[in-house]
Amino acid sequence: MRRSHRRLVSGLASVAVMALGLSACGDAGSDAGSDGTVTLTVDTFSTFGYEELFKRYEADHPGIKIKHRNVVQLDEYLPRLEQWIAAGSGAGDVVAIEEGILTKFMASPDKFVNLLDHGAGSLKAGFLDWKWRQALSPDGKYLVGLGTDIGGLAMCYRTDLFEKAGLPTDRAEVGELWPTWDAYIDTGRKYAAEVKDSKFVDGSVNLFNTILAQTASQSAGYTFFDTSGKLVADSNPPVRSAWDTTLRIQQAGLSAGLKSFEPSWGSGFKQAKFATIACPSWMLGVIKENAGAEASGKWDVAAIPGGSGSRGGSFLAVPKQSRHAAEAAELAKYLTGVQSQIAAFKARNNLPSSPQALDDPAVTSFKNEYFNDAPVGQIYARGAKAIKPLYLGADTNPVQQRFEDALLALEQGRLAPDAAWEKALDDAEREAR
Amino acid sequence: MTVSIGSRAGARAVRPPGPPPPRRGARTVLARWDVKLSPYLFISPYFLLFFLFGLFPMGYTVWVALHDWELLGTREFVGLENFRLVLTDPQFWNAVRNTLGMFVIATVPQLLLALVLANALNQRMRARTLVRMGVLVPMVTSIAAVAIVFGQLFSRDFGMVNWVLGWFGVENLDWTARRWTSWLAISVMVDWRWTGYNALIYLAAMQSIPRDLYEAAAIDGASRARQFWSITLPMLRPTIIFTAIVSTIGGFQLFTEPLLFGNGDMAGGSLRQFQTVTMYMFENAFRRFDYGYASAVSWMIFMLILLGSLLNFVWLRRMGGTK
Numbered sequence: 101m102r103r104s105h106r107r108l109v110s111g112l113a114s115v116a117v118m119a120l121g122l123s124a125c126g127d128a129g130s131d132a133g134s135d136g137t138v139t140l141t142v143d144t145f146s147t148f149g150y151e152e153l154f155k156r157y158e159a160d161h162p163g164i165k166i167k168h169r170n171v172v173q174l175d176e177y178l179p180r181l182e183q184w185i186a187a188g189s190g191a192g193d194v195v196a197i198e199e200g201i202l203t204k205f206m207a208s209p210d211k212f213v214n215l216l217d218h219g220a221g222s223l224k225a226g227f228l229d230w231k232w233r234q235a236l237s238p239d240g241k242y243l244v245g246l247g248t249d250i251g252g253l254a255m256c257y258r259t260d261l262f263e264k265a266g267l268p269t270d271r272a273e274v275g276e277l278w279p280t281w282d283a284y285i286d287t288g289r290k291y292a293a294e295v296k297d298s299k300f301v302d303g304s305v306n307l308f309n310t311i312l313a314q315t316a317s318q319s320a321g322y323t324f325f326d327t328s329g330k331l332v333a334d335s336n337p338p339v340r341s342a343w344d345t346t347l348r349i350q351q352a353g354l355s356a357g358l359k360s361f362e363p364s365w366g367s368g369f370k371q372a373k374f375a376t377i378a379c380p381s382w383m384l385g386v387i388k389e390n391a392g393a394e395a396s397g398k399w400d401v402a403a404i405p406g407g408s409g410s411r412g413g414s415f416l417a418v419p420k421q422s423r424h425a426a427e428a429a430e431l432a433k434y435l436t437g438v439q440s441q442i443a444a445f446k447a448r449n450n451l452p453s454s455p456q457a458l459d460d461p462a463v464t465s466f467k468n469e470y471f472n473d474a475p476v477g478q479i480y481a482r483g484a485k486a487i488k489p490l491y492l493g494a495d496t497n498p499v500q501q502r503f504e505d506a507l508l509a510l511e512q513g514r515l516a517p518d519a520a521w522e523k524a525l526d527d528a529e530r531e532a533r
Numbered sequence: 534m535t536v537s538i539g540s541r542a543g544a545r546a547v548r549p550p551g552p553p554p555p556r557r558g559a560r561t562v563l564a565r566w567d568v569k570l571s572p573y574l575f576i577s578p579y580f581l582l583f584f585l586f587g588l589f590p591m592g593y594t595v596w597v598a599l600h601d602w603e604l605l606g607t608r609e610f611v612g613l614e615n616f617r618l619v620l621t622d623p624q625f626w627n628a629v630r631n632t633l634g635m636f637v638i639a640t641v642p643q644l645l646l647a648l649v650l651a652n653a654l655n656q657r658m659r660a661r662t663l664v665r666m667g668v669l670v671p672m673v674t675s676i677a678a679v680a681i682v683f684g685q686l687f688s689r690d691f692g693m694v695n696w697v698l699g700w701f702g703v704e705n706l707d708w709t710a711r712r713w714t715s716w717l718a719i720s721v722m723v724d725w726r727w728t729g730y731n732a733l734i735y736l737a738a739m740q741s742i743p744r745d746l747y748e749a750a751a752i753d754g755a756s757r758a759r760q761f762w763s764i765t766l767p768m769l770r771p772t773i774i775f776t777a778i779v780s781t782i783g784g785f786q787l788f789t790e791p792l793l794f795g796n797g798d799m800a801g802g803s804l805r806q807f808q809t810v811t812m813y814m815f816e817n818a819f820r821r822f823d824y825g826y827a828s829a830v831s832w833m834i835f836m837l838i839l840l841g842s843l844l845n846f847v848w849l850r851r852m853g854g855t856k
Contacts, residue, residue, distance in 0.1 A: 173797065175797075176797055179819055179820050179822075182604070182822065183604070183819065183822075186604045186822075357707075362796045363684075363685070363688070363796060364688055364689060364690060364691070367688075367690070367691050368690070371690070371691070373690065498820065498821070501800070505800060505803045505804070506803070508803035509803035509804045512707055512709075512710035512803060513710070514710055514711070514803065514804055515804070530624075531821070
């Protein structure tokens with residue numbers, strides 16, 4: 101008895117040792133190698149379409165190695181980035197900053213390298229003016245980041261499902277189906293009457309965020325926070341109207357109830373569980389990645405109900421903590437240059453923030469094979485220069501998450517509409533405290 | 534290890550009776566120090582590390598909890614204000630409720646099942662060691678892998694659990710939507726991982742119960758069930774107290790399973806249906822970057838664990854005492 105007991109224990113011990121060995125973890129640092137090569141770490145989220153550009157840059161700069169770290173979900177990326185920047189270590193040499201958190205970082209620009217010190221000033225003409233100014237200190241002397249993309253809006257739809265529902269499949273005709281969100285809901289009702297095994301739209305979260313960005317950029321110019329940083333979620337009309345429109349779509353039974361960027365949302369693409377999705381330009385790459393090769397040619401892109409607007413868009417910055425600031429600044433300048441923006445657009449359809457790139461025939465004539473050869477360059481670039489910038493307060497992201505939670509609870513049938521709205525406002529106040 | 538070294542040192546110090554002890558030379562002083570200090574030296578690495586990574590952070594957390602301490606911005610002394618806020622914070626009490634609920638749903642069946650399993654493993658059977666090691670397999674799988682697989686099993690549209698439930702007319706149950714469904718799913722995850730571990734601990738304890746007790750009981754005509762209730766269970770009491778306390782500590786620190794069940798959503802569901810206290814602490818520290826408040830929350834967790842373990846201890850002692 102004793103012997104077998106001891107054997108059992110030694111067995112346990114060896115298993116435990118194995119488990120320890122397996123859980124060893126890697127560390128990401130950026131250091132000059134012994135042979136003088138400099139490794140630059142680049143932090144991004146979602147898809148930036150930089151893979152080819154990295155290879156090209158490495159080929160042109162023999163002393164530079166690029167290490168790419170990508171986090172799919174923005175909600176996960178942001179707090180991590182915030183912590184790195186505040187702690188003064190951990191961040192890459194070049195980091196992607198989404199417009200929602202830029203305001204927060206603009207409050208302490210000294211955490212980042214002033215790109216004007218690295219000759220970025222001469223690049224000003226290569227960016228839309230408002231995009232340039234978003235990452236520039238009010239006195240114009242400190243440039244935190246260089247613009248990568250902007251989020252022009254469109255509506256993506258599945259031609260095979262539309263055909264099944266007896267709806268037109270041509271993108272121009274589809275766009276004419278829904279000049280307004282009300283018309284969009286009517287179309288959805290027709291769809292729902294014909295097709296039972298899939299819903300009209302992916303879910304409330306993506307819809308609400310898109311409609312809010314759209315209506316806010318057409319009117320107030322800000323969303324949950326006004327330009328003085330005060331929480332105005334309860335009084336800013338676009339917030340309520342985006343909420344109401346989303347609610348009506350939910351109540352019409354058109355939503356598949358999926359939350360953006362969750363695994364179930366990804367499988368929803370694969371299983372064709374919804375027929376339309378509001379797609380800012382950067383969403384095209386996300387759709388392609390999730391829906392996969394089987395869905396090639398089945399998605400198409402039409403105009404969005406309710407007119408133009410912008411949602412999302414990012415910047416590249418060099419944290420002060422970088423040990424290779426000069427090299428990193430060069431890389432950031434290269435990645436946001438006109439030619440690179442065109443390349444990123446071709447790779448992932450991230451709409452350029454550079455007017456030259458927007459006018460470039462390579463962009464305007466670009467057709468996306470995956471999206472049934474849709475002329476996405478023309479669709480997105482057309483209204484891009486008329487887009488009005490959106491001011492986003494420092495706590496926009498957490499507040500937006502509380503609105504998403506309330507909409508999900510509504511969708512799950514766990515809250516009544518009024519209670520959900522009250523809850524969203526209460527929780528928003530808590531986040532902004 | 535320390536015991537054997539200590540006793541050897543002791544043996545050297547105790548001189549055999551007979552000739553008087555020699556003068557107190559440097560050697561004797563050293564020998565005395567050796568006896569007195571060496572044991573402390575030998576155990577010091579643990580305590581030094583514990584001080585550095587355990588005690589000091591704990592003390593520092595108290596200091597932080599007394600401040601309005603944000604990641605960026607001012608650090609202002611606010612006394613017990615953070616604790617006052619925690620005690621009146623509905624989100625905190627919601628998290629406490631979730632944690633307690635999942636603790637009960639997960640731990641009670643887990644320990645009962647472990648007991649039954651241990652009893653079965655204690656019988657004579659073929660390939661006994663293999664089977665005994667087998668119950669430990671869930672333990673060595675990465676917790677993240679477990680959570681991801683179970684997350685898919687319980688997925689709303691494409692999950693296997695819903696597929697099976699579909700046969701009985703239950704359509705597309707959203708396991709994250711309700712408190713009890715999410716608690717259940719998470720508890721299944723926890724039990725899958727920990728039942729085997731507890732079973733092995735029980736098994737080890739069962740093997741130290743003297744055989745003659747069972748033989749005597751058998752001669753007196755006690756059935757197997759009777760033997761289990763009247764011999765095995767009382768003899769296991771200290772072990773059961775141990776597992777109950779360890780499970781209490783683990784249960785109050787439940788984090789990875791609910792986090793991954795909600796796909797990394799630190800708020801634990803649209804209505805915080807399954808946000809545990811540790812998730813709430815983490816949310817305050819690393820989402821809201823409100824370190825002062827998060828420290829206060831973590832001290833509340835510490836108090837809760839202390840209270841829970843104490844209650845468990847007292848209750849189980851009582852229960853055993855009446856037998």
